[in-house]
Amino acid sequence: MAEAERKREVGRGERVIPGVWRLRLPLPWPGVPHCNAWAIAAGDGIVLVDTGMHEPGSLAHLERALDQVHLKLEHVRLLACTHAHSDHYGQAAPIVDRAGCELWMHPNHAHMTQAAQDPEAALARRLEVARQSGVPEEPLRRYAEQRKGQGFGIAGLVEPDRDLVEGVTIDSDLGPWHVYETPGHAPSHVCLFQPDRRLLISGDHLLGRVSLYYDYGWTPDPAGEFLDSLDEVGRLDARLCLSGHGKPFTDVRGHVEANRDLVHERIAAVAQAIATGEPRTVVEIVPEVYGEPLNPMTASWRLSETLCYLVHLERAGRARRVEGEPERWQDAG
Numbered sequence: 001m002a003e004a005e006r007k008r009e010v011g012r013g014e015r016v017i018p019g020v021w022r023l024r025l026p027l028p029w030p031g032v033p034h035c036n037a038w039a040i041a042a043g044d045g046i047v048l049v050d051t052g053m054h055e056p057g058s059l060a061h062l063e064r065a066l067d068q069v070h071l072k073l074e075h076v077r078l079l080a081c082t083h084a085h086s087d088h089y090g091q092a093a094p095i096v097d098r099a100g101c102e103l104w105m106h107p108n109h110a111h112m113t114q115a116a117q118d119p120e121a122a123l124a125r126r127l128e129v130a131r132q133s134g135v136p137e138e139p140l141r142r143y144a145e146q147r148k149g150q151g152f153g154i155a156g157l158v159e160p161d162r163d164l165v166e167g168v169t170i171d172s173d174l175g176p177w178h179v180y181e182t183p184g185h186a187p188s189h190v191c192l193f194q195p196d197r198r199l200l201i202s203g204d205h206l207l208g209r210v211s212l213y214y215d216y217g218w219t220p221d222p223a224g225e226f227l228d229s230l231d232e233v234g235r236l237d238a239r240l241c242l243s244g245h246g247k248p249f250t251d252v253r254g255h256v257e258a259n260r261d262l263v264h265e266r267i268a269a270v271a272q273a274i275a276t277g278e279p280r281t282v283v284e285i286v287p288e289v290y291g292e293p294l295n296p297m298t299a300s301w302r303l304s305e306t307l308c309y310l311v312h313l314e315r316a317g318r319a320r321r322v323e324g325e326p327e328r329w330q331d332a333g
């Protein structure tokens with residue numbers, strides 16, 4: 001998106017159904033212009049689900065969105081985060097501070113909080129994954145140069161006051177919301193489900209436009225965990241999905257199936273790429289799966305995603321890792 005166009009993006013609020021408001025907040029990411037936070041009526045205040053990313057001026061966007069629906073930060077009685085990515089947790093610190101509320105989030109948030117505590121170690125780790133995947137030194141050096149000193153979009157680290165795990169409910173005027181642990185996109189991911197109205201707050205687990213992302217290296221099998229989470233959410237029979245990006249949508253089952261199909265398609269493409277010939281690096285596998293070679297914009301995302309499929313195949317006894325610098329992969333058959 002052009003810089004001038006991006007600058008016009010501002011926080012916006014709108015009522016979705018009585019007692020639920022969508023707060024659409026701008027993001028600085030190419031191709032992902034905004035994210036959603038959700039305000040839910042709860043007694044004399046609101047439950048806020050997710051926060052938007054922390055950037056200069058970002059809290060004003062949230063306040064503007066709230067103001068459009070006649071709400072204020074001071075109305076927040078509880079902040080719940082669907083997961084610890086910066087666009088969903090980044091502003092937790094100033095919100096908790098201003099509202100004097102608790103933060104509830106899943107305990108497996110180290111994928112973000114540990115990285116934010118030690119950005120240099122996180123960058124070094126990311127570079128090592130890329131090197132092991134076969135990315136040459138020169139682009140790695142340029143990437144490291146660019147990333148140095150860049151923030152994580154996190155205003156400050158706040159530990160959850162309560163763990164959002166299975167069995168926990170969040171009370172609201174619409175009735176209780178039940179927590180479902182849905183790792184895959186991120187180890188800390190949860191969905192919230194209101195069973196009487198069949199409303200699902202899906203975070204980034206289910207989006208209107210199918211888009212796969214996994215945090216690599218924190219759990220044994222992110223792609224497998226994501227598939228299990230899709231099964232779990234599919235069983236809920238939600239009627240309306242309030243997702244972390246984009247407009248609310250109704251065909252929840254169709255979206256679950258589209259995600260599952262794409263994961264299986266990509267796993268099959270990765271399996272195909274290592275089926276014959278010499279063992280291959282992740283960088284060599286990527287073009288066969290996505291139809292184009294790695295580029296600086298997509299590199300980190302696609303390396304992680306492809307590695308997750310390889311690890312998934314390895315655990316199923318269908319792929320074998322050939323140790324070395326870089327690491328190569330081949331069919332285990």
Ligand SMILES: [Zn+2]
Nearest residue numbers: 085185186204
């Ligand atoms: Zn996310």
Ligand SMILES: [Zn+2]
Nearest residue numbers: 035087204244
């Ligand atoms: Zn997101």
